[in-house]
Amino acid sequence: MVETVPGLEKHTADMKAWRHDLHAHPETAFEEQRTSDVVAEKLKSFGLEVHRGLAKTGVVGILRNGEGPSVAFRADMDALHIEEQTNLPHASRHAGRMHACGHDGHTTMLLGAARYLAENPNFHGSIAFVFQPAEENEGGGRVMVEEGLFEKFPVTEVYGMHNWPGLEVGRMAMRPGPMMASYDVFELTLTGKGTHAAMPHLGTDVIVAGTQIVNAWQTIPSRNTHPVDSAVVSVTQFHAGDTWNVIPASAVLRGTTRSFRPEVQDTIERRMREIAQAIATVMGVEASFRYERRYPSTVNTADATEKARRAAARVVGAEALDLDPMPSMGAEDFSFMLQKRPGCYVWLGAGPSDGGRNLHSPHYDFNDEVLPIGASYWVRLAETVLPKAG
Ligand SMILES: [Zn+2]
Numbered sequence: 001m002v003e004t005v006p007g008l009e010k011h012t013a014d015m016k017a018w019r020h021d022l023h024a025h026p027e028t029a030f031e032e033q034r035t036s037d038v039v040a041e042k043l044k045s046f047g048l049e050v051h052r053g054l055a056k057t058g059v060v061g062i063l064r065n066g067e068g069p070s071v072a073f074r075a076d077m078d079a080l081h082i083e084e085q086t087n088l089p090h091a092s093r094h095a096g097r098m099h100a101c102g103h104d105g106h107t108t109m110l111l112g113a114a115r116y117l118a119e120n121p122n123f124h125g126s127i128a129f130v131f132q133p134a135e136e137n138e139g140g141g142r143v144m145v146e147e148g149l150f151e152k153f154p155v156t157e158v159y160g161m162h163n164w165p166g167l168e169v170g171r172m173a174m175r176p177g178p179m180m181a182s183y184d185v186f187e188l189t190l191t192g193k194g195t196h197a198a199m200p201h202l203g204t205d206v207i208v209a210g211t212q213i214v215n216a217w218q219t220i221p222s223r224n225t226h227p228v229d230s231a232v233v234s235v236t237q238f239h240a241g242d243t244w245n246v247i248p249a250s251a252v253l254r255g256t257t258r259s260f261r262p263e264v265q266d267t268i269e270r271r272m273r274e275i276a277q278a279i280a281t282v283m284g285v286e287a288s289f290r291y292e293r294r295y296p297s298t299v300n301t302a303d304a305t306e307k308a309r310r311a312a313a314r315v316v317g318a319e320a321l322d323l324d325p326m327p328s329m330g331a332e333d334f335s336f337m338l339q340k341r342p343g344c345y346v347w348l349g350a351g352p353s354d355g356g357r358n359l360h361s362p363h364y365d366f367n368d369e370v371l372p373i374g375a376s377y378w379v380r381l382a383e384t385v386l387p388k389a390g
């Protein structure tokens with residue numbers, strides 16, 4: 001049984017209107033100017049102290065109630081480069097950009113909680129409401145941390161949330177340990193000696209070499225990492241050649257890898273390089289390999305997860321909590337904040353994921369039904385992590 005915070009209902013219509021406005025005006029990585037203005041203006045109007053400029057468009061609102069510990073609640077504000085196909089009245093008015101991951105909903109729920117908590121400060125201490133840019137691909141969370149988020153706002157814990165299609169409305173999921181994977185990218189350039197396709201013995205073939213490398217890389221998850229560890233090596237691009245009868249002189253392969261533990265990440269990077277170099281040598285082509293670490297894995301700490309569990313149980317009921325969900329091989333840049341502070345990242349049930357209702361689909365729209373549930377979670381979390389004495 002979902003029990004939203006009494007008193008939040010009267011803000012639900014406002015939250016819906018804010019969400020639709022944000023949805024209609026999506027902005028992508030580090031360009032969330034309008035969004036940032038809207039967030040800052042609302043936080044000010046609720047009476048919070050507002051700080052701007054971290055990671056360009058980041059906004060931090062501080063709400064204090066007496067002397068006490070500080071925690072951070074974080075939402076992401078950015079949209080994706082997707083052409084929206086929902087035909088909704090609040091559909092994107094910005095060509096080629098779309099809130100297809102629900103960050104409009106995340107921003108709205110955290111704003112709703114900030115407003116309620118400013119009016120009903122049933123907690124003791126300070127809350128930093130962190131609105132970050134560029135969660136998708138560009139690591140706005142990392143930039144906020146690098147630019148001194150936790151020095152300027154010395155919080156002891158950080159909490160994050162993502163709406164989760166595929167998990168029923170009225171359910172939430174969380175677990176101590178990894179929730180989401182690390183996200184790395186790679187590029188391999190092979191250079192050989194191009195030749196007539198009918199006279200392969202006169203050249204060195206980057207396509208034959210590249211295909212062997214792609215296959216051999218698949219032995220990394222199966223032969224080099226511990227069978228119980230998770231690892232994904234996905235080649236997603238293989239560019240070579242222009243015509244039927246020429247063996248090209250170069251090929252470029254790109255893709256992504258996923259894992260949960262830094263040791264596995266190290267193994268993947270090392271083995272990819274070794275395999276590419278060795279096969280290239282055998283095949284008489286040259287290999288140039290670049291591996292870039294994008295996001296670490298999102299790892300919850302036990303103590304904060306227990307607090308998140310208690311807060312979530314007050315909203316959706318203990319029986320509606322999934323406390324051992326299968327971690328996702330997707331990635332999340334909240335991980336950079338979790339590397340610096342203990343905390344917990346939870347999934348908020350958003351209903352079915354079929355029929356275009358999944359994240360990053362051009363048909364996706366954040367489920368407004370969950371706005372009061374997510375905002376209630378933040379309110380209960382504030383009461384749980386910053387309890388009033390007595
Ligand atoms: Zn996303």
Ligand SMILES: [Zn+2]
Pocket residue numbers: 101102103135162
């Ligand atoms: Zn997202």
